[in-house]
Amino acid sequence: MQTEQTALDDVVQGDYKYGFESNIEQDVLPKGLSEDVVRFISAKKEEPEWMLEWRLKAYRHWLTMNEPRWPNVAYPKIDFQDIIYYAAPKSMPTLNSLDEVDPELLATFAKLGIPLEEQKMLTGVAVDAVFDSVSVKTTFQAALADKGIIFCSMSEAIREHPELVRKYIGSVVPPNDNYYAALNSAVFSDGSFCYVPKGVRCPMELSTYFRINARNTGQFERTLLIADEGSYVSYLEGCTAPQRDENQLHAAVVELIAHERAEIKYSTVQNWYPGDKNGKGGIYNFVTKRGICDERAKISWTQVETGSAITWKYPSVILKGNNSIGEFYSVAVTNNMQQADTGTKMIHMGENTRSRIVSKGISAGKSQNSYRGLVKVLKKARNARNFSQCDSLLIGDRCGAHTFPYLEIANKDATVEHEATTSKIGEDIMFYCQQRGISAEDAVALIVNGYCRDVLEQLPMEFAVEAKKLLAISLEGSVG
Amino acid sequence: MAMEHFTTAVEGAFTILSEHVNGASSGALHTSRKQALDVLREVGVPTTRHEEWKYTNLAPILANDFLPAIGPTVPVTRTILDGLALSDLDAWHIVLVNGVMQPSLSNLPDADPDIQIEELSDETSAGTIAAATTNPFVAVNATLMSGGVSIRIRANAVVDRPIHVRSIVQTDVGATLCTPRIVMQVGAHASCTLVETHHTVGRSKGLTAGVTEIDCAEGSSVAYTKILDDGENGHHIGTTAVNIARAAKATATTACLDGTFVRNDLVMRLNEPTAEAYLYGVSVLNGSQLADNHTVVDHRVPHCHSEELYKGLYDGRSVGVFNGKIFVREDAQKTTAYQSNHSLLLSDNAVVNAKPQLEIWADDVKCSHGATSGQLDPEAIFYLQSRGIGKDEARGLLTYAFAAEVAEHVAHDEVREHLERRIAEKLGARRFDH
Numbered sequence: 001m002q003t004e005q006t007a008l009d010d011v012v013q014g015d016y017k018y019g020f021e022s023n024i025e026q027d028v029l030p031k032g033l034s035e036d037v038v039r040f041i042s043a044k045k046e047e048p049e050w051m052l053e054w055r056l057k058a059y060r061h062w063l064t065m066n067e068p069r070w071p072n073v074a075y076p077k078i079d080f081q082d083i084i085y086y087a088a089p090k091s092m093p094t095l096n097s098l099d100e101v102d103p104e105l106l107a108t109f110a111k112l113g114i115p116l117e118e119q120k121m122l123t124g125v126a127v128d129a130v131f132d133s134v135s136v137k138t139t140f141q142a143a144l145a146d147k148g149i150i151f152c153s154m155s156e157a158i159r160e161h162p163e164l165v166r167k168y169i170g171s172v173v174p175p176n177d178n179y180y181a182a183l184n185s186a187v188f189s190d191g192s193f194c195y196v197p198k199g200v201r202c203p204m205e206l207s208t209y210f211r212i213n214a215r216n217t218g219q220f221e222r223t224l225l226i227a228d229e230g231s232y233v234s235y236l237e238g239c240t241a242p243q244r245d246e247n248q249l250h251a252a253v254v255e256l257i258a259h260e261r262a263e264i265k266y267s268t269v270q271n272w273y274p275g276d277k278n279g280k281g282g283i284y285n286f287v288t289k290r291g292i293c294d295e296r297a298k299i300s301w302t303q304v305e306t307g308s309a310i311t312w313k314y315p316s317v318i319l320k321g322n323n324s325i326g327e328f329y330s331v332a333v334t335n336n337m338q339q340a341d342t343g344t345k346m347i348h349m350g351e352n353t354r355s356r357i358v359s360k361g362i363s364a365g366k367s368q369n370s371y372r373g374l375v376k377v378l379k380k381a382r383n384a385r386n387f388s389q390c391d392s393l394l395i396g397d398r399c400g401a402h403t404f405p406y407l408e409i410a411n412k413d414a415t416v417e418h419e420a421t422t423s424k425i426g427e428d429i430m431f432y433c434q435q436r437g438i439s440a441e442d443a444v445a446l447i448v449n450g451y452c453r454d455v456l457e458q459l460p461m462e463f464a465v466e467a468k469k470l471l472a473i474s475l476e477g478s479v480g
Numbered sequence: 481m482a483m484e485h486f487t488t489a490v491e492g493a494f495t496i497l498s499e500h501v502n503g504a505s506s507g508a509l510h511t512s513r514k515q516a517l518d519v520l521r522e523v524g525v526p527t528t529r530h531e532e533w534k535y536t537n538l539a540p541i542l543a544n545d546f547l548p549a550i551g552p553t554v555p556v557t558r559t560i561l562d563g564l565a566l567s568d569l570d571a572w573h574i575v576l577v578n579g580v581m582q583p584s585l586s587n588l589p590d591a592d593p594d595i596q597i598e599e600l601s602d603e604t605s606a607g608t609i610a611a612a613t614t615n616p617f618v619a620v621n622a623t624l625m626s627g628g629v630s631i632r633i634r635a636n637a638v639v640d641r642p643i644h645v646r647s648i649v650q651t652d653v654g655a656t657l658c659t660p661r662i663v664m665q666v667g668a669h670a671s672c673t674l675v676e677t678h679h680t681v682g683r684s685k686g687l688t689a690g691v692t693e694i695d696c697a698e699g700s701s702v703a704y705t706k707i708l709d710d711g712e713n714g715h716h717i718g719t720t721a722v723n724i725a726r727a728a729k730a731t732a733t734t735a736c737l738d739g740t741f742v743r744n745d746l747v748m749r750l751n752e753p754t755a756e757a758y759l760y761g762v763s764v765l766n767g768s769q770l771a772d773n774h775t776v777v778d779h780r781v782p783h784c785h786s787e788e789l790y791k792g793l794y795d796g797r798s799v800g801v802f803n804g805k806i807f808v809r810e811d812a813q814k815t816t817a818y819q820s821n822h823s824l825l826l827s828d829n830a831v832v833n834a835k836p837q838l839e840i841w842a843d844d845v846k847c848s849h850g851a852t853s854g855q856l857d858p859e860a861i862f863y864l865q866s867r868g869i870g871k872d873e874a875r876g877l878l879t880y881a882f883a884a885e886v887a888e889h890v891a892h893d894e895v896r897e898h899l900e901r902r903i904a905e906k907l908g909a910r911r912f913d914h
Contacts, residue, residue: 070531377853379828394843397813407834407851408535412825415854422840422847 029086035059038186041086045155045190048162058175058185065179071341072370072402073310075284078249085187085220143203149233150195151206154222157193164195168226172255172290172318180251181288184220188253191222196231196262205460207236221252227262227297234265236463249284250308256291256299260321263298264291267459268315269467271307277365279337282309289313295321295350302458304467305332305340306474314372316345319353319381326355329455331467333474334367334399343373343404348384348414357388360452363399364475370402377414384414392422393451395444395475445472482542483525489657490520493548494623508604516612516622523616532615535801535833536772541715541741546657546687550626551580553650556681561585564646564679565709565902569894571644571675572597578650579660580627594637595672600628606663609693610721615745617717621659621691628661631674635667635697642673642892647690651682651713662692664702671701673892678739680714685740690718696728698752703891704732708771709902710739719745726752733890736763736771737902743772750777750784761790762886762899764906765798765830772801779808779815782842788819791886793879793907794830803835804849810841819849824856824882856882880907 029037038059042052067078144151150161158165175185196202227233237254250272258264266289275282285308291299301315311334317326328344346355355375363369371390392401403420425447433443449456449468456464494517498510525542526533556577561567574597575585581599589595600606603625612622633639649658666672674694680686696702708716716739722730736742748757763771777786792800806817823832836849856878864874883903890896 392838392840394840394845397811397843399843400839400841402840403836403838403849405834405836405851407832407853409823409825409833409853410831412828412830413855414825416852417854418834418836418849418851420836420838420849422838422845424843424845 029084031084032081033083033085033187037085041187041189044086045158047158050166051158054170054175055186058182059187061176062179062182062186065182068179071312071372072368072404073312073339073341075310075339078284080183083249086189140204147200147203148197149200149202150193152193154188154191154193154224157224161193161195164226165193165224168224168255168257170255172257172292173253173288178288180286181253184222184251184253184288188220188222191224191252193223194225194233194235196227196233198228199230200228201231202233205234205236219250221250223252223254225255225264225266226257227259227264229259230261231259232263234267234460236267236269236460238269238271248282250286252287254287254289254315258291258293258297258299258324260294261296262294263300265300266291266302266315267463268301268303268305269463269470270303270305270311271470274307274336274338275309277336279309282338283307284310285312286310287313289315290318291316291326292318293321293324293326296323297321298325298327300327300329300458301344302329302455303331303342304455304459304470305330305342306470308340309338311338311340311342314343314345316347317355318347318349319355320349322350323352324350325353328355328357328359329458330359331362331452331455331471332360332369333362333471334364334369335474336365336367338365338367340368341370341372343371345374346376346386348375348377348381348386351380351382352384353381354385355387357386357390358454359388359390360455361390361392361401362395362448362451362475363392363401364395366398368400368402370404371420372404374406374408375416375418376406376408377411377416379410381411382413384411384416386414386416388418390418390420391451392420393448394422394424441476444475448472448475482539482545483527485545486525486542487520489545489547490620490623491517493550497550497624497626512604512607513623516619519612519619520616520623523619525616532774532803535799536743536770541687544655544685544687546655546685548624548657548659549578549650549653550624550659552577552582553653556582556585556648556650560681565677565707566644566646566675566895566898569642569644569675569898571642574629574643574645576629576645576647576660578648578656578658579625581629594634595639595643596632596634597643598630600625600630600661600663603628603661606661606691606693609695609723610691610719610747614719614721614747617689618691618719620689621661621719624659625661625691628663631662631664633664633666633670633672633700635670637667637670637672639670639672642675642895644675644677646677646679647688648679648681649686649688651680651684651686653684655685655687656682657687657689660688660690662690664692664694666694666696666700666702668697669699670697673703673895674705675895676704676706678708678710678714678716678718680710682713685713685715687715688718690716692718692720694720694722694730696722696724696730698725698727700725700728702728702730704730705890705892705895705899706732706734706744707737707899708735708739708742708744709737712740714739715741717743719747721747721749722757723749723751724755724757727754729756729758731758731889731891732760733886734761734773735887735899735902736761736765736773737906739769741770743774745774745776747776748778748786750779750781750786753781753783755781755784757784757786758889759786759788759790760886760889762883762903763792763794763800764883764903765793765800766795766906768797770799770801774803776805776807777817777819779806779812779817781809782811782813782815784812784815786817789886789889790821791883792823792832793826793883794823794832795826797827797829799830800832802833803837805837805839806847806849808840808842808845808847812842813844815842815845815847817845817847821849821851822882823853824879825853826879876907880904883907
């Protein structure tokens with residue numbers, strides 16, 4: 001009964017979330033975190049006892065931990081008692097037409113080339129019946145169900161597929177892994193769950209962008225993605241459109257499990273609100289992302305990070321199985337007062353494991369951009385191979401670019417190569433472009449896109465097109 | 481436990497020093513020692529939780545309960561001196577025993593206007609280049625240093641003969657800590673060569689917490705070579721700090737060839753435009769030796785240049801650590817800074833941990849670093865084989881060439897040849913092992 005009702009709510013709320021308020025529950029917990037809050041969230045989601053215990057264990061462990069201060073970012077101390085840990089989806093004021101939307105936002109949409117209907121949806125304008133997401137969703141899910149692929153919200157998965165969730169949740173990022181992972185484990189509100197059965201090649205790019213019921217999953221999102229033996233899945237997260245959110249702290253956890261011969265491609269475009277030019281406001285994006293590869297499996301992370309006041313994340317791969325492959329492609333752009341400390345960890349455990357890291361950092365304005373990465377080759381990882389390339393581009397003389405690669409090699413057959421460069425856009429290249437009639441701003445966009453090409457070409461096509469425009473927009477006003 | 485014991489031993493020695501005439505508790509020296517001790521007390525002996533000591537665990541080293549010694553405990557004979565490395569080098573040899581300069585054992589220039597070598601009589605003048613706050617072991621040195629060596633090179637002087645400082649720690653009475661200090665001031669447009677070696681003499685283990693400060697005035701040129709080629713009892717934790725002025729050039733070569741434990745902190749500060757810094761390092765280790773090289777190249781002003789090359793060959797169960805920081809401060813435009821670090825692991829049990837690190841706050845710069853760990857190129861081996869050279873010999877040649885590339889940068893012929901010979905010996909010894 002209840003599940004049906006919730007599933008229906010999901011659909012209804014998701015679709016017309018910004019348009020109708022009647023179906024939205026108005027439960028809001030007071031600020032603060034305690035065991036009662038954890039119990040409340042768990043009860044609200046009608047979770048089984050083991051899930052509650054799991055959350056409580058994480059919470060108790062979190063209490064014993066200290067907030068990490070080692071990243072190369074600065075921000076005022078977070079008051080964890082000043083956060084609302086459970087709130088029903090927030091409603092935005094209903095607007096009648098796009099004319100009422102902030103023109104600056106509309107201009108951004110136009111540059112990104114976002115279709116008009118989607119613009120309306122994103123800004124909370126009542127959406128036409130033509131743009132029928134319900135039908136999109138239905139055909140979408142039918143195609144997936146046909147292949148036996150489970151793709152639903154985390155809450156739903158806990159209810160409908162407890163055996164899978166119980167088996168895999170916390171298996172890659174244990175609740176006591178780090179401070180924010182522990183916090184997330186205790187209070188995660190929702191997220192996505194995906195299971196691809198043996199030998200199945202997922203017929204479409206799974207995307208949170210199109211998956212209606214996962215919108216506004218809150219600040220503590222949890223994603224669990226399992227690719228069973230020999231399967232393939234490509235997953236897109238995020239959205240190129242600027243996302244504004246009331247929540248300042250976002251502490252998500254993403255776990256990927258690639259079984260034998262499976263392949264997971266995980267792409268992220270992150271464009272949370274970065275704060276204004278003076279660094280006021282903006283999202284703290286503190287994320288733990290990690291995947292584990294069995295024999296001959298492959299996990300590939302691609303990320304384009306342009307938003308957030310502070311980005312702090314290291315999508316990692318544990319290459320447990322022999323012959324497994326890990327990849328990390330990243331573009332991180334910081335402008336104005338943004339700070340980013342991002343990179344990856346490649347842990348080579350199995351023989352003949354391979355990893356490739358391509359990181360492109362771009363700093364402009366007064367921003368600070370750090371690459372921090374670890375390549376660890378364990379003693380047994382014979383013939384492990386790693387190639388890392390970390391380039392930084394500086395635009396303006398008040399920004400910083402930093403590289404902190406860690407190489408820990410305990411096997412003589414391993415080949416590990418790391419190279420990093422830091423430079424600015426060459427004056428002669430700029431001059432050449434300008435002399436050909438390309439404005440300074442367009443020239444920067446052109447050069448930056450070329451510079452990021454290795455990463456952008458890893459993105460699914462439609463994402464790549466938007467990401468290119470997004471890079472240009474993020475760097476607007478940084479030259480001249 | 482070992483850590484606290486170490487601090488207590490340093491405190492004990494400090495108390496004894498303050499009862500001496502010179503260190504009297506009212507004097508300036510006492511104050512500066514006390515300040516250094518306070519630094520040590522505050523930061524403590526670092527553990528592996530400390531980022532700068534992440535890969536190097538001091539606990540087993542300090543478990544040896546080293547007791548500080550100042551000055552010779554037994555007389556040093558000529559025979560001992562002659563047995564030490566580079567004793568036949570045509571150089572000004574300066575001998576420090578347990579941190580105190582021994583003019584009678586040294587070979588000093590006699591009334592040469594260009595070069596002035598004397599006992600560091602006013603220890604309070606030290607510490608301007610390597611402050612006690614640099615790291616806990618500089619603090620240890622600053623707390624206990626007494627009678628190191630002061631070297632002054634007159635402006636415009638060209639000193640061809642190298643200056644060789646050999647620091648000896650005597651360990652006949654038990655595990656001993658010594659704290660040598662070398663302060664060198666090179667006048668404007670002068671040039672000189674400084675060689676620093678460390679030796680443990682005695683039955684027990686020795687730990688040297690050494691500090692070397694070099695000031696390169698405008699237009700000067702300094703070649704500095706530090707050789708760690710001690711016996712099994714040798715443990716070394718040393719800091720070298722170099723200030724480089726306008727148009728001056730400093731080259732530092734660090735060779736870790738033998739000794740159980742070595743930690744080097746090398747700091748090169750480019751303080752005025754057009755200063756140049758060159759850093760070279762080579763580690764050839766076997767057994768359970770550990771060599772940890774931390775370098776800092778600090779570009780503080782525009783138009784400076786730095787180059788860095790560190791290489792390591794690790795056999796047995798040895799551990800190599802490299803951390804190279806390049807800082808380019810705000811407004812230090814037109815900086816060029818290059819760094820590379822290459823390692824070869826020769827055994828299944830050897831480990832290398834590398835952390836090249838660029839921190840850049842200026843935009844008009846060209847900076848890069850590269851780090852690799854791998855094996856000899858099979859194609860190069862094949863090429864040599866095709867020329868009639870046996871596989872083992874080919875491997876030997878390539879391995880030697882890998883390490884010797886660093887030695888090539890030592891300008892002084894005799895010193896370079898000595899390094900090359902020692903590298904070959906160490907690698908050769910490995911071949912006979914198998």
